[in-house]
């Protein structure tokens with residue numbers, strides 16, 4: 001497995017591969033890898049010849065500097081996981097490589113109204129930062145395909161909107177959420193959960209599963225009310241939102257006849273903010 005610190009080195013490696021017609025996949029990550037990330041690598045291997053994984057903790061997408069500071073960076077462990085998974089190359093630039101002038105460089109694109117809903121309401125500017133770095137990574141790799149996890153449902157939508165904005169010919173794959181045996185969605189942030197937080201965090205999966213299992217038994221309003229009730233009285237768990245939304249616009253679903261509905265949730269468990277979702281139809 002090759003490791004690249006600069007865009008130039010990465011481009012030099014990819015140039016002959018592209019010239020010989022190889023399909024290139026990019027798996028962008030911020031490291032602290034888990035089996036969810038490895039499932040992205042595996043799906044990439046089924047659809048491409050050369051897999052590049054990027055590991056870059058992107059400062060411009062953090063709204064809370066403390067969150068950026070405490071973001072886990074177990075780099076040796078990450079590299080071992082990628083090597084085992086058969087990844088071809090890892091791009092691990094420094095901040096100055098991605099933001100040569102300084103990290104406040106201007107970036108603003110129209111991502112549509114959905115940018116300001118759900119996560120966008122709680123993390124102002126987050127998706128501008130995400131799309132800024134993903135565009136830079138796309139420019140560095142110029143992949144044919146790129147893989148993202150469904151767990152960050154809104155992120156995938158924003159990245160697709162960014163692709164449309166720049167008219168980029170990259171096919172996006174959305175990979176299913178990988179869960180622990182007890183249902184908790186895998187996340188790099190789970191490492192911050194204490195033993196009791198870890199138990200309390202199961203409420204996210206349970207409330208989403210309730211909606212899926214009971215979708216035909218109640219109205220949309222009842223389903224959301226009942227799902228929210230799961231959070232009542234659970235110590236150290238604070239619900240930010242639970243919504244059944246239109247998966248294209250992220251506006252609350254207004255009728256069961258709407259296609260592409262998804263239930264999305266965000267909650268703070270102890271000091272860790274978790275998100276999760278389940279596609280309904």
Ligand code: PAF
Pocket residue numbers: 028029030031056058061130133134152155
């Ligand atoms: O999902 C992530 O890990 C990040 O938001 C991404 C897409 C790698 C951009 O920094």
